[in-house]
Every structure is written in structure tokens, then in C-alpha cells.
């Protein structure tokens with residue numbers, strides 16, 4: 001009897017240990033899953049309408065990449081110089097992805113003016129937008145808090161970026177309702193997609209947590225390409 005009881009006790013202890021172990025595994029697994037969800041952080045959104053937006057690459061490309069950028073933002077300058085060239089080479093030039101730039105106005109009047117500069121060029125010479133964008137970021141000073149975006153600078157950058165620029169037309173565009181409206185459309189997208197940081201990079205509606213993590217960018221694009229095969 002005593003032996004039997006002892007056996008029972010042993011069984012209960014073993015069962016308890018087993019149940020605790022199982023619960024621990026479940027809790028850890030569950031947390032891990034939660035963590036992965038957070039680090040994925042790809043809130044699913046619908047594809048953005050790229051109508052009247054500067055868009056580079058094959059219009060029929062299966063992957064849509066959208067950068068929400070602000071010419072006054074140092075991280076945007078860094079992203080455009082450090083990450084974008086590789087992205088362009090690997091996925092845009094190959095026809096896998098198209099790339100769209102949308103203005104964000106987190107730094108007030110200068111962001112607004114710079115965005116208008118981009119839209120003015122886009123309306124005048126769409127294919128020169130990318131050169132203008134690159135050259136405008138190149139003009140961002142290290143102490144980015146100082147005022148540097150002026151109409152004079154935008155004209156200089158436009159002259160540098162657009163072959164045979166019609167200067168008068170550019171100046172006219174800069175203060176036109178159409179250009180202001182284009183910037184407002186971008187601002188509407190920023191609100192619609194609840195963009196909180198610049199740069200924000202969205203791939204087929206998935207917002208990346210860290211746009212500087214190129215390996216992650218690659219894996220998300222490759223996943224999207226596989227899904228469409």
C-alpha cells in the first residue's frame with residue numbers, strides 16, 4: 001500500500017513537472033510568436049494609387065515600393081544615399097519593383113517648399129524628378145536644423161537637374177495651385193496610412209519597421225515576388 005502510494009506520488013510529481021514544462025514551452029512559444037509579429041511590423045495596407053506620383057520602374061512590376069520622405073529629414077538623406085541605390089539596382093532596374101516617392105511635411109514650411117520644388121519639376125519634366133530629388137538631398141547641410149530650403153536654392157537645383165529648364169515656368173509652377181494641390185494629395189496619403197516616421201518604406205502595402213535593414217527589405221520583396229509567381 002505504502003509502495004503504491006509512493007508510486008502515486010511519484011506519478012503526480014512527474015505529471016506536475018510535465019504540465020509546468022508544457023506550460024512554459026507554450027508561454028515561451030506564444031511570446032516568441034508575439035515578438036515576431038512585432039518585429040515583422042508589416043501592417044497590411046492596400047496599394048497606394050501612384051497616379052500623378054513620380055514613379056520609377058516598370059509600371060507592371062509585381063512589387064510596389066513607396067518611400068514617404070521629407071527633404072528636411074537627415075535620415076531620408078541617409079536612406080536615399082545609402083539604401084536606395086542598391087534597391088534600385090537589385091529590384092527596380094530589373095523590372096521586379098516600381099518605386100514611388102511621396103512627400104511628408106514633418107518639418108514645416110521648408111518641407112512644404114521643398115516638396116513643392118519636387119512637384120514643380122515633376123509637372124515640368126517628370127523624368128528629371130529623380131535627379132532633382134537626389135540633388136536636393138545632396139544640398140541638405142549637416143546641421144539640418146538651419147534654414148536651407150529657399151526658392152533660390154530650388155531654382156539652382158532645378159537648373160542643375162533639368163536639361164534646358166524653363167526657369168520662368170519653374171518659378172510659376174512653384175507657386176501654382178496645381179503644385180500645392182499635388183503636395184496636399186501627398187499629405188492626404190500620409191494621414192491615410194498614418195505615417196509617423198520618415199523615411200517610411202512601404203512594400204506592397206507592408207510598412208517596414210526599419211527601412212535601413214536591407215536584408216529585411218530584400219526578404220519582404222522576395223516573399224512578395226514568390227506570392228505572385
Ligand code: CA
Pocket residue numbers: 052053054101102103119182183186
Ligand atoms: Ca507627390
